[in-house]
Amino acid sequence: MYPHGDDGFSKKQQSQYLREVLKRCIRALDTGKGTIPNNETLEALVHFCIEEGNKNDALRIADVLVDKTPYSSDAWHIKSLAQAHANEKANALISINKAKALNPNDPGIHITHAMLQEHVLSKDETLLMYHSLMDAFPGNDEVLYALGQYYEKQSMYPDAIKIFTFLVNSEEFHKHALSDLGYCNDCLEQHEEALSWYEQYLEIEPFDHVIWFNKAVVLCHLEQYNAAVSAYDFAIAIKEDFSGAWYNRGNALGSLGRLLEAIDSYKTALTYESTDVAGWHNLGSTLEETGAFRDAIEAFSMALVHDPLHYESYYGRGSCHDALEEYASAIADYDKALSLYPSYADVWQAKADALFNIHRPEESIICYKQSLQLAPDNIDCVMDCIHTYIELQQYSEAKDMIEEYLQEHIDNADLLYQSARVNALLGNSTEAMQWLKASYILEQRSIDELKKDFSPIISEEDLQRLFI
Numbered sequence: 001m002y003p004h005g006d007d008g009f010s011k012k013q014q015s016q017y018l019r020e021v022l023k024r025c026i027r028a029l030d031t032g033k034g035t036i037p038n039n040e041t042l043e044a045l046v047h048f049c050i051e052e053g054n055k056n057d058a059l060r061i062a063d064v065l066v067d068k069t070p071y072s073s074d075a076w077h078i079k080s081l082a083q084a085h086a087n088e089k090a091n092a093l094i095s096i097n098k099a100k101a102l103n104p105n106d107p108g109i110h111i112t113h114a115m116l117q118e119h120v121l122s123k124d125e126t127l128l129m130y131h132s133l134m135d136a137f138p139g140n141d142e143v144l145y146a147l148g149q150y151y152e153k154q155s156m157y158p159d160a161i162k163i164f165t166f167l168v169n170s171e172e173f174h175k176h177a178l179s180d181l182g183y184c185n186d187c188l189e190q191h192e193e194a195l196s197w198y199e200q201y202l203e204i205e206p207f208d209h210v211i212w213f214n215k216a217v218v219l220c221h222l223e224q225y226n227a228a229v230s231a232y233d234f235a236i237a238i239k240e241d242f243s244g245a246w247y248n249r250g251n252a253l254g255s256l257g258r259l260l261e262a263i264d265s266y267k268t269a270l271t272y273e274s275t276d277v278a279g280w281h282n283l284g285s286t287l288e289e290t291g292a293f294r295d296a297i298e299a300f301s302m303a304l305v306h307d308p309l310h311y312e313s314y315y316g317r318g319s320c321h322d323a324l325e326e327y328a329s330a331i332a333d334y335d336k337a338l339s340l341y342p343s344y345a346d347v348w349q350a351k352a353d354a355l356f357n358i359h360r361p362e363e364s365i366i367c368y369k370q371s372l373q374l375a376p377d378n379i380d381c382v383m384d385c386i387h388t389y390i391e392l393q394q395y396s397e398a399k400d401m402i403e404e405y406l407q408e409h410i411d412n413a414d415l416l417y418q419s420a421r422v423n424a425l426l427g428n429s430t431e432a433m434q435w436l437k438a439s440y441i442l443e444q445r446s447i448d449e450l451k452k453d454f455s456p457i458i459s460e461e462d463l464q465r466l467f468i
Contacts, residue, residue, distance in 0.1 A: 015239075018048040026057060029064070039069060046078050055086040073103035080112055092116055107137045111146040123154060141170045148180065157184040175204055182214060191221045209238040213245050220252055228252045243273035247282070254286055262286050277307040284316050293320040311340040315347050318354075327354045345375035353384065361388050379409055386418050390425070398422045413443035424457040433458060440466045 021037060022045055028034030037045070042065045049058035062079040069075045080095035093116050099109045114129050121129065130147045137143050148163035161184050167177035178201040186194035198215040202208070216231035232249035235242055246269035253262035266283040270276060284299030300317035303310055318333030334351040337344060352367035368385035372378065382405050389398035402419045409415050416439035424432035436454070450463045 015048070018045060021045065022048065022057065025061065029060065036064065036068075039065060039072075039075075042068075043074065043078055046082055050081060050085045055082070058082040059086055059088075071102060073099040073106060073109060076102065077106075077109050077112060080116070084112075084116060089116060089119070107133070107140050107142050110136070111143060114146065118150065118153075126150065141167060141173050145170075145173050145176060148177075152180060152184060155187070157188050160184050175201060178204075179211060179214075182211075182218070186214070186218050186221065189221070191218050194218045195222070207238050209235040209242055209245070212238065213242070213248070216245070216248065216252070220248070220255070223255075225252045225255045229256070241272045243269045243276065243279075246272070247276065247279050250282060250286070254282075254289075259286050259290050263290070275306045277303045277310055277313075280306065281310065281313050281316065284313065284320075288316065288320055288323075291323075293323050296320045309340055311337040311344065311347075314340070315344065315350070318347075319350060322350065322354055325357075327358045330354045331358075343374055345371045345378065345381075348374065349378070349381045349384065352381075352388075356384075356388055356391075361392050364388050365392070379405065379412060379415070383414055383418065386415075386422075390418075390422065393425075395422050395425045399426065411442065413439050416442065417445075421453055424454050427457070429457055433462060437466065 021041060024034060025037055025042075025045060028036055036042075042061055046058050046062050046065065049055070049061065059079075059082050062075075062082040065075045066072075066079050076095050076099035080092045080099060083089075083092035083095060093113075096109060096113045096116060099106070100113060103109060110133055114126070114133060117129065118126050127150070130143070130150060133143045134140070134147070144163055145167055148160045148167065151157070151160035151163065161181060164177040164180045164184065167173045168181070170177065178197050182194045182197035182201065184194075185191070185197060195215065195218045198211055198218065201211050202215070205211070212231050212235035216228040216235065219225070219228035219231055229249055229252050232245045232252065235245040236249070239245075246265050250262040250265035250269065253259075253265055263283060263286050266279055266286065270279045270283065273279065280299050280303035284296045284303065287293075287296035287299055297317050297320045300313045300320070303313040304317070307313075314333045314337035318330045318337065321327070321330035321333060331351060331354050334347050334354065337347045338351070341347075348367045348371035352364045352371065355361070355364040355367060365385060365388050368381055368388065371381050372385065375381070382401065386398050386401055389395070389401065398418070399422045402415060402422060405415060406419065416435050420432045420435035420439060423429075423435060432454070436450075436458070447463060447467065450466070451460060454463060
């Protein structure tokens with residue numbers, strides 16, 4: 001059985017309780033009827049609103065708290081936190097300065113003041129400010145933790161880890177240190193260590209949906225996708241409307257090839273966050289994998305409704321039109337993707353394929369070459385370009401391209417085979433037979449295919465010798 005918090009309530013139960021209290025408080029403020037909670041509960045509500053991303057209610061309740069206790073440093077401190085969360089940095093600085101004036105000896109107030117100045121000071125100035133706080137409040141774990149968090153925000157993970165490792169032994173910051181150690185180690189790609197820290201955290205607080213989510217992310221980095229899905233399930237059980245967990249769960253299921261479940265997970269994520277472009281795009285990509293091209297087109301189109309500049313979704317939608325042999329629509333989407341991101345080699349290749357399919361091989365060649373300029377090692381694109389040269393009967397150009405790539409791809413049976421074909425078409429039957437033998441060693445083909453591609457240039461008798 002999972003342990004509960006110190007007050008006898010799990011984190012999920014606390015959230016449910018505060019959500020109900022918040023509703024009653026807002027109703028009382030709106031109607032003038034009902035009871036405003038006591039100051040301690042109002043403080044808890046502000047913190048809850050900040051955690052939930054509910055900036056408007058956080059500000060509103062913080063104002064109520066300050067109105068009730070205008071000479072409370074805690075009230076002004078909490079109002080500053082709410083304003084900072086709402087990105088009202090200037091107002092947040094005014095409020096925290098009022099808190100400092102009321103209680104100049106509170107290290108927490110000084111830490112918040114320092115955090116509010118991080119974005120206007122240089123890194124060296126900010127570090128000097130935190131070290132000054134450590135001198136002013138020696139041995140204070142709260143100040144030390146704030147410095148660790150600053151290191152973390154600056155991607156100075158080894159420095160942050162040193163501080164958090166020390167704070168693992170702090171009674172007040174033990175849990176926080178475990179969480180931050182998990183994050184910092186994950187950022188350093190020390191995934192096993194990160195997993196260990198998160199698991200230690202969850203032994204203490206098993207109802208923290210964010211840590212279950214973070215654990216799942218680490219498990220995905222370790223390619224332990226089944227375990228990751230289970231961890232996302234725990235996060236969702238605690239916070240059902242956790243759209244990010246539903247979305248990431250879809251990604252993990254996709255990595256396992258469980259595409260239909262992944263589709264359901266993306267759809268659920270979108271019920272909670274309907275404007276999420278990545279969610280619509282990944283839903284479209286997964287539907288495309290299952291062959292549900294019409295549904296995929298709708299999903300990609302929804303992504304583009306919410307972000308008309310999302311070139312990946314134009315490419316995805318174009319690919320679906322391509323699969324449905326709607327080549328004009330496919331090319332239109334490819335062109336839009338390329339207008340937004342002209343260095344997208346895969347789209348140039350896809351457009352070239354579509355142009356070939358509507359019998360515009362000269363334009364197709366131009367697009368293949370553009371793709372190869374961007375991704376010269378794409379041998380599949382090379383082969384498509386060679387096939388198109390052959391279709392255009394431009395055998396010398398095909399031979400030049402083959403020779404350009406032969407040395408680095410001498411083990412590519414198809415490239416050797418096309419070299420044999422092109423030499424045969426150019427009348428170089430001896431050289432063609434040499435390349436054909438080399439290709440045949442790597443990949444055997446039927447006599448019917450060989451006769452189709454090489455008769456009457458190479459006799460059937462010579463072709464039959466390959467089978468001996």
